[in-house]
Amino acid sequence: MKVLRLVTAAAVTSTLALLPLATAGPAAGAEASAAARDRPLRQLAADDRLRVGTAVDTTALAEDAPYRRIAGSEFSSVTPENVMKWEVIEPRRGEYDYAEADRLVRFAERHGQKVRGHVLVWHSQLPSWLTEGDFTKEELREILRRHVTDTVRHFKGRIWHWDVVNEAFNEDGTLRDSIWLRELGPGYIADAFRWAHEADPRAKLFYNDYNIEWAGPKSDAVLDLVRTLRAEGVPVDGVGFQGHLGIQYGLPGGVAANFQRFDALGVQTAVTEADVRMVMPADDEKLRTQAEGYRLLLDACLRARHCVSFTVWGFTDKYSWVPDTFEGEGAANILDETYRPKPAYRALQAALAGRARPTTSG
Numbered sequence: 001m002k003v004l005r006l007v008t009a010a011a012v013t014s015t016l017a018l019l020p021l022a023t024a025g026p027a028a029g030a031e032a033s034a035a036a037r038d039r040p041l042r043q044l045a046a047d048d049r050l051r052v053g054t055a056v057d058t059t060a061l062a063e064d065a066p067y068r069r070i071a072g073s074e075f076s077s078v079t080p081e082n083v084m085k086w087e088v089i090e091p092r093r094g095e096y097d098y099a100e101a102d103r104l105v106r107f108a109e110r111h112g113q114k115v116r117g118h119v120l121v122w123h124s125q126l127p128s129w130l131t132e133g134d135f136t137k138e139e140l141r142e143i144l145r146r147h148v149t150d151t152v153r154h155f156k157g158r159i160w161h162w163d164v165v166n167e168a169f170n171e172d173g174t175l176r177d178s179i180w181l182r183e184l185g186p187g188y189i190a191d192a193f194r195w196a197h198e199a200d201p202r203a204k205l206f207y208n209d210y211n212i213e214w215a216g217p218k219s220d221a222v223l224d225l226v227r228t229l230r231a232e233g234v235p236v237d238g239v240g241f242q243g244h245l246g247i248q249y250g251l252p253g254g255v256a257a258n259f260q261r262f263d264a265l266g267v268q269t270a271v272t273e274a275d276v277r278m279v280m281p282a283d284d285e286k287l288r289t290q291a292e293g294y295r296l297l298l299d300a301c302l303r304a305r306h307c308v309s310f311t312v313w314g315f316t317d318k319y320s321w322v323p324d325t326f327e328g329e330g331a332a333n334i335l336d337e338t339y340r341p342k343p344a345y346r347a348l349q350a351a352l353a354g355r356a357r358p359t360t361s362g
């Protein structure tokens, strides 16, 4: 049994505790016990041997003091939303710029937070020198090997989890057509995990994807991949369920049971990018459904013996990728644009305060 070394912040009162609920959502708000209401999420999660994290927008972190205060006080892990992506850290071939990412890692260390490294191998946010370059297969494999090795080595000892491969599957469970699959074949996935492990043997290495929270062709394919890789001795330690939900599709069923399938393989699991969007404008009923969406993701994690972290993809509606990506949608986060807690925040507090986990964790 491995025991997570948890930083238990001194008994602090959540900076959010005194603020009124964003919208009158009596059901979710009333669920939280009085004790839960004045403790930050990171403390409540520590009681459950779980890290509770957020994606961090490093521009907001630098410029917005309330954002910075809440990022440091509510969460026990952080994920760079964008600043560890290939286009940012290797804008020119072989020339690295880790400055922004380093700043965030230092912030995390100052606040007793773990860092989830995001992301080494992905089809998106690649620099144009790479996507438009005319490389042979051998050159491209070497470019990938170097990027993974140099980056993991740069942060060696300071990254808790790496999202090594991100979003490699289509919805039907076939592998996504990407520069990596086209040029290198499916073996790029095992290669990336091996290279990352060699560069930092102590970091936990994750496969990460969306729409795999429930059972279906895509999560079946990920389960199969992870089982096969581990049987071959490839160092895959965990699976990240991103958790991008939209209430207009209805909330998914069978999430806890699906997490259990992965748990049974012996790998760690994590909710890595939770947010629950809605068609605007928001109203009380939508906010209650949203709270239920967050709660069901956290609940699935709490029920899985080896689920080690629950990360939200940003914590305030002030900064979110959602309105830029889905026209007419938004309000996906747990605090509103003025940092007032929404029913979703209260639901997370209540879920963390209200239950005990299985006796061991990975």
Ligand code: 9MR
Pocket (backbone or CB within 6 Å): 081, 082, 124, 125, 166, 242, 273, 321
């Ligand atoms: O939140 C990120 C947004 O700011 C970027 O513009 C976008 C680019 O594709 O990536 C977003 O983060 C994604 C994450 O890295 C991987 N899973 C899906 C996330 C939301 O798109």
